Amino acid sequence: MELIKDGKxxxxxxxxxxxxxxxxxxxxxxxDGSCYLExxxxxxxxxxxxxxxAIPRHIQDSTKAVINARYNMASFSVEDRKRPGPDRRSQxxxxxxxxxxxxxxxxxxxxxxVIDVNIEVxxxxxxxxxxxxxxAAVALADAGIPMRDIPVACxxxxxxxVVVLDLLGDEDKKGDADLPVAIAPRSxxxxxxxxxxxxxxxxFDEALELALKGCREISKLQKEALLKKYKTFEEx
Amino acid sequence: xxxEGSVVLPGDIIATSEELFPGYGTKDVGGNxxxxxxxxxxxxxxxxxxEIKPLTxxxxxxxxxxxIICEVKKITDKMVLVDILHVAGVNREMAxxxxxxxxxxxxxxxxxxxxxxxxxxxxxxxxxxxQARPAMRLSTEGPHLGSIKSFCSNCxxxxxxxxxxxxxxxxxxxxxxxxxxxxxxxxxxxxxxxxRR
Numbered sequence: 001m002e003l004i005k006d007g008k009x010x011x012x013x014x015x016x017x018x019x020x021x022x023x024x025x026x027x028x029x030x031x032d033g034s035c036y037l038e039x040x041x042x043x044x045x046x047x048x049x050x051x052x053x054a055i056p057r058h059i060q061d062s063t064k065a066v067i068n069a070r071y072n073m074a075s076f077s078v079e080d081r082k083r084p085g086p087d088r089r090s091q092x093x094x095x096x097x098x099x100x101x102x103x104x105x106x107x108x109x110x111x112x113x114v115i116d117v118n119i120e121v122x123x124x125x126x127x128x129x130x131x132x133x134x135x136a137a138v139a140l141a142d143a144g145i146p147m148r149d150i151p152v153a154c155x156x157x158x159x160x161x162v163v164v165l166d167l168l169g170d171e172d173k174k175g176d177a178d179l180p181v182a183i184a185p186r187s188x189x190x191x192x193x194x195x196x197x198x199x200x201x202x203x204f205d206e207a208l209e210l211a212l213k214g215c216r217e218i219s220k221l222q223k224e225a226l227l228k229k230y231k232t233f234e235e236x
Numbered sequence: 237x238x239x240e241g242s243v244v245l246p247g248d249i250i251a252t253s254e255e256l257f258p259g260y261g262t263k264d265v266g267g268n269x270x271x272x273x274x275x276x277x278x279x280x281x282x283x284x285x286x287e288i289k290p291l292t293x294x295x296x297x298x299x300x301x302x303x304i305i306c307e308v309k310k311i312t313d314k315m316v317l318v319d320i321l322h323v324a325g326v327n328r329e330m331a332x333x334x335x336x337x338x339x340x341x342x343x344x345x346x347x348x349x350x351x352x353x354x355x356x357x358x359x360x361x362x363x364x365x366x367q368a369r370p371a372m373r374l375s376t377e378g379p380h381l382g383s384i385k386s387f388c389s390n391c392x393x394x395x396x397x398x399x400x401x402x403x404x405x406x407x408x409x410x411x412x413x414x415x416x417x418x419x420x421x422x423x424x425x426x427x428x429x430x431x432r433r
Binding site: 032033049050051052053060065104106109110111112113141142143144145146147148149150184185186223226227230231 | 243245246247249261263265270272273274290291292293294295297328329330331332333334
C-alpha cells in the first residue's frame, strides 16, 4: 500500500500538516479540572482531581506532591474490542505522562499531596499518548494547579521514506518510524521523547524539528481553549 | 511588563525580576516573572510583587486565620487530635496532610483541666488555624468555635442542644462540650474572625 502519493498522504494532508484539533476546557462539572480533546480520529477526556491527601500514606512525599497519572483506553476505542483494564502499554504511557507533567507542575507547593490525572481514550486513531498529555495539560491549568508552563505533545515520524508530522493510524502501523515529543513551549524544554522504528540522524533532526513545529501550533489551540472559557467567565 | 488586569496563562512572561518580586500565582524563572495559574495580573504595591487574581478555582491550602471543620480522632488530657474535613468557603478538597492538633490551652478561654472534658471522639468541630506550618495548630477559643455536632457516648445518636448543655434525644444522657453558638445548624461554610483574649 502506497502511503504517500504525489506528495500527499492517504487522508490528503501535506507531510507537515496536522490533523484537525478541537479542544474544550472544563466539560466535567464534578472534576477540579477537565478537558475534552478531538484530534483527528482521537477522542480524549482528561480529568484532574486534587491536590489532595495522598492515600495510602507510604506514597506520600514530605517534600512535594505525587503525580498519579492514569491513561486508560476504553474497550470500544479501537476496532477490535480491547480487553478493559491496565495493560503493559497503558502502564508505560501512564508513567511517561506523569513524568512529563511532573516537570512543569510546581509540586513542591503541595507536600504530602497527590494530584490525580485521569486520561480516558474514548476513540483512538494513533498519537493517543500525545493527545493524552495535551488534554491533561489543559485540564491541569483548568484545575488551577500552578505550573511553569502548559505542556504540549505531538508526534512526527517517517512514512515511505518521507518525514511526516502527526501520524495517522495506518501510517503508524505501516510506516517506518514514530517519534512522540512533549515540550514546555515557552522554553522548548523536552519533557518526553520516545522513538520506535529506524531513522538516520538527519531524518531524526528533521522529525524533531517538525514535531516541535506541531507542538507550537497545538500550544496556541490549548491557550485559545482556556482563554475562550475564562475570558467569557471574566466578562460575565 | 504586561498591562495590569490582563489575563495570564501558566508560562506567560509578566515582567522581569528587576521590575517586580514574584508573588501569589507567579514565579521567578531565569530572571523572568512568569504566571503559574490562569487569572488577572495585578501589582501588589505594598510588596512590589506581581500577583495573579485567579479565574479558576485553586487548590485549598490552609493559612493562618482560616476557619475549618474537623472530626475528633483521638484525645489525651493535653491534646485533641483531629482530621480536617473541610475548609470554610472553599469548594475543594484540602491539599496535603489532614492531621492537626488542638492543645488543651487553645480549647476555650477559661481553664480546661482535661481535653476529655470538652470533646469526645467523633465530634465535628469548627476551629480556627493558629499556625499552618510546619505543624498544624488549631484553636476553638471564641463563641462561634467548638462542636457543631456531637454524638451521645452511650448510644451514638446526635445530641441536641438544651440551654448550655447537650442532651441525647434517645437515652436522655446529658453531656458537656465546648459548643459553637450555632450548634446543630450545619453551617460548614461560616468564617469566624479572630477574637483576642
